[in-house]
Amino acid sequence: MIGFSTLFYKEILRFWKVAFQTVAAPVLTALLYLLIFSHVLDAHVRVHGLAYGSFLIPGLVMMQVLQNAFANSSSSLSQAKITGSIVFVLLPPISYPAFFAAYVLAAMARGLMVGVGVLLATAGFIDLQIVAPGWIIVFALLSGALFGALGMIAGIWSEKFDQLAGFQNFLIMPLTMLSGVFYSIYTLPPFWRTVSHYNPVFYMIDGFRYGFFGVSDVPPLTSFSVVFACFSAITLLTLELLRRGWKLRG
Numbered sequence: 001m002i003g004f005s006t007l008f009y010k011e012i013l014r015f016w017k018v019a020f021q022t023v024a025a026p027v028l029t030a031l032l033y034l035l036i037f038s039h040v041l042d043a044h045v046r047v048h049g050l051a052y053g054s055f056l057i058p059g060l061v062m063m064q065v066l067q068n069a070f071a072n073s074s075s076s077l078s079q080a081k082i083t084g085s086i087v088f089v090l091l092p093p094i095s096y097p098a099f100f101a102a103y104v105l106a107a108m109a110r111g112l113m114v115g116v117g118v119l120l121a122t123a124g125f126i127d128l129q130i131v132a133p134g135w136i137i138v139f140a141l142l143s144g145a146l147f148g149a150l151g152m153i154a155g156i157w158s159e160k161f162d163q164l165a166g167f168q169n170f171l172i173m174p175l176t177m178l179s180g181v182f183y184s185i186y187t188l189p190p191f192w193r194t195v196s197h198y199n200p201v202f203y204m205i206d207g208f209r210y211g212f213f214g215v216s217d218v219p220p221l222t223s224f225s226v227v228f229a230c231f232s233a234i235t236l237l238t239l240e241l242l243r244r245g246w247k248l249r250g
Contacts, residue, residue: 003094011106059181069111077155107148136211
């Protein structure tokens with residue numbers, strides 16, 4: 001466990017040393033989203049009987065959890081590979097599961113820290129309910145872990161910074177922005193509504209939002225099943241890549 005705890009501590013320090021950039025900046029971004037969209041739409045739009053600002057906040061929180069969990073593990077691995085410092089992580093006798101757990105838990109820590117920050121920063125603007133706190137915790141932890149593992153895959157695959165940026169811009173960003181953060185999928189035309197059901201991020205945000213208001217586009221148990229299946233698949237794939245040393249060991 002010494003190797004795991006040391007690697008985990010290193011990853012926590014890595015983002016905490018620049019917390020103004022890695023934690024405070026995403027909170028400010030989410031707050032700007034809320035101020036702009038709620039100011040324009042709050043008086044005109046209601047979703048599931050909720051004021052638009054209230055509907056929007058859980059989506060913003062989860063979006064920041066996902067994006068920052070992904071960014072933490074992906075940037076750490078890709079930078080270590082490009083600078084050559086990855087050798088200092090691979091040489092110690094750390095098992096693949098411990099290696100995986102350290103990176104994913106650190107990614108979750110950053111994502112959840114940003115998510116809590118967004119929640120606290122927006123609490124003064126909107127009166128949020130908490131109907132099912134268990135679902136909030138489950139979806140926040142499971143979704144953060146999933147995107148932390150997905151970030152590891154991106155970091156392992158990327159050999160240049162522009163490859164990592166492409167992964168984020170052409171996969172992560174569309175998945176999060178087109179997942180119901182800013183709208184209910186039942187306001188979409190039938191074709192795009194059907195397409196949305198193939199986006200796993202939709203289930204993360206919908207289940208997370210259910211924990212606050214008790215309303216969702218699909219049952220929370222269905223959302224949990226989809227998210228857990230995706231997490232299991234991504235975890236197995238990541239562990240297999242680590243076992244093979246794909247693009248990590250020369």
